[in-house]
Amino acid sequence: MLDASRNTFQGYARPVGNPGVRNYLLVLNATGLTEPTARRVNAALPGSRFASTPYGMGLLGVDAERQLTSLVGLAANPNVGGVLVLAADRPRCDALLSAIAAYDKPVQSVCYDDVDHDALAMVDTAVRQGARLHRDLSRTPRSSQPLASLVVGLECGLSDPTSGIAANPLLGRLTDWLVDRGATVIMGETLEWLGTESQLSARAIGPHVGDAIVASVLRREELARQNGVSLTDINPNRANIRAGLSTIEEKASGAVAKAGSGPIQSLLGYAQAPTAPGLHLMDAPAYSPESLTGFVAAGAQLLAFSTGVGNSYVSELAPTLKISANDATVGRLAEQIDVDVSDLMGADADQEAASDRLRDAVLETASGAFTWGEVLGEGGECISRFGESL
Amino acid sequence: MSGEVIVIIQLGGDDHVANVLDSVDAGDTLTIRGAPDAPTFPSRESIPRFHKVALRDLPTGANVVRDGYVIGVTTRPVRRGDWLHIHNLKSARA
Numbered sequence: 001m002l003d004a005s006r007n008t009f010q011g012y013a014r015p016v017g018n019p020g021v022r023n024y025l026l027v028l029n030a031t032g033l034t035e036p037t038a039r040r041v042n043a044a045l046p047g048s049r050f051a052s053t054p055y056g057m058g059l060l061g062v063d064a065e066r067q068l069t070s071l072v073g074l075a076a077n078p079n080v081g082g083v084l085v086l087a088a089d090r091p092r093c094d095a096l097l098s099a100i101a102a103y104d105k106p107v108q109s110v111c112y113d114d115v116d117h118d119a120l121a122m123v124d125t126a127v128r129q130g131a132r133l134h135r136d137l138s139r140t141p142r143s144s145q146p147l148a149s150l151v152v153g154l155e156c157g158l159s160d161p162t163s164g165i166a167a168n169p170l171l172g173r174l175t176d177w178l179v180d181r182g183a184t185v186i187m188g189e190t191l192e193w194l195g196t197e198s199q200l201s202a203r204a205i206g207p208h209v210g211d212a213i214v215a216s217v218l219r220r221e222e223l224a225r226q227n228g229v230s231l232t233d234i235n236p237n238r239a240n241i242r243a244g245l246s247t248i249e250e251k252a253s254g255a256v257a258k259a260g261s262g263p264i265q266s267l268l269g270y271a272q273a274p275t276a277p278g279l280h281l282m283d284a285p286a287y288s289p290e291s292l293t294g295f296v297a298a299g300a301q302l303l304a305f306s307t308g309v310g311n312s313y314v315s316e317l318a319p320t321l322k323i324s325a326n327d328a329t330v331g332r333l334a335e336q337i338d339v340d341v342s343d344l345m346g347a348d349a350d351q352e353a354a355s356d357r358l359r360d361a362v363l364e365t366a367s368g369a370f371t372w373g374e375v376l377g378e379g380g381e382c383i384s385r386f387g388e389s390l
Numbered sequence: 391m392s393g394e395v396i397v398i399i400q401l402g403g404d405d406h407v408a409n410v411l412d413s414v415d416a417g418d419t420l421t422i423r424g425a426p427d428a429p430t431f432p433s434r435e436s437i438p439r440f441h442k443v444a445l446r447d448l449p450t451g452a453n454v455v456r457d458g459y460v461i462g463v464t465t466r467p468v469r470r471g472d473w474l475h476i477h478n479l480k481s482a483r484a
């Protein structure tokens with residue numbers, strides 16, 4: 001049931017932090033060694049959600065820190081009602097558990113250390129624990145929650161000219177509307193700010209934020225140059241180019257339209273949770289699997305994802321609305337595009353009507369309506385890497 | 391002038407390019423959406439649907455502006471009504 005004023009949604013209250021729009025049991029695999037076992041556990045618990053890292057020992061510096069904070073962030077995400085942690089060794093597992101404890105969620109864990117390194121015994125123990133957790137979770141009812149408690153991540157993937165002309169500006173209107181109502185919005189994909197950084201910087205709440213935005217773009221541009229990489233063919237990629245995007249600056253100028261017109265509160269690190277409402281940028285890779293997980297580990301309960309050519313990838317933990325303004329794509333991918341805004345590419349375009357449709361889709365999805373990605377199980381989580389392992 | 395009338399979208403008032411809402415043949419008449427009083431002009435070549443058309447003549451090495459942002463530089467002279475894409479436009483940055 002939609003609130004006519006569009007100020008609330010039906011979500012799951014949490015002991016700490018924002019409410020969830022879903023109430024998942026998360027099977028969280030914390031070491032690469034245990035991933036096949038953890039996948040077997042997840043498969044034995046219908047309805048549970050899965051997130052994993054393929055790494056473990058030998059992570060260094062920023063990777064060691066970001067892998068842990070991202071795993072904690074995924075467990076802390078409001079859409080997660082309870083967590084079953086699987087890992088090879090007790091010390092790594094306990095480090096994760098002590099960080100998750102701050103969120104006061106039901107948590108269970110099993111390590112190879114606990115079961116004499118018997119993977120099948122681990123499955124048996126973990127499935128029993130997970131089954132209990134999942135059954136308990138199902139008793140949590142939805143209740144009315146303020147729109148201001150939403151954190152929405154913005155993404156565009158396999159863009160075409162319709163993305164920058166219609167779908168992303170519409171997401172920009174959604175951003176302004178959410179921010180006006182006290183909600184939080186995060187836009188990432190640093191490389192796709194290239195060429196627009198001075199305009200973004202001018203919208204920052206202060207020069208420290210603005211300077212950091214400019215520096216983050218220049219750093220990635222320099223990274224490409226140092227590695228001898230031409231962005232043409234990578235970003236824009238061949239599908240983007242075939243569809244009509246010529247340069248990274250053109251793609252970026254369309255991409256940043258997602259961020260609407262309001263002030264930028266901060267530049268977040270990868271998977272870093274915002275500490276204030278409003279619009280935030282996240283300095284993060286542009287590749288969707290890494291980018292979406294950065295938002296979700298930062299606390300986003302819902303993602304709005306525009307596409308031109310079509311892109312089926314969604315988050316495992318945050319319902320991901322696919323929005324397209326390309327009528328051919330909407331026609332071709334009828335069971336993958338959630339919000340059809342292709343009328344905006346017609347000779348007449350009604351921005352207000354399209355905005356209302358998108359707002360309703362956000363509130364309905366937040367209140368429990370499935371996205372196509374959820375129905376089809378296209379979700380995944382992928383924590384980004386920053387350097388080498390030992 | 392001949393052929394069909396095709397609507398194009400110009401995002402910013404001072405933009406050098408617009409996007410065509412349908413595939414264009416040489417000689418089609420291009421008209422800017424939402425600007426009934428703006429002069430129409432002919433396309434000089436085929437342009438795929440949603441791709442960019444030049445709104446003015448540009449010399450080699452000119453900044454190309456769309457929605458107020460520089461989206462690249464021309465790599466050869468461009469005439470109004472030309473298709474603008476990777477054959478005559480490149481990134482100024484990377």
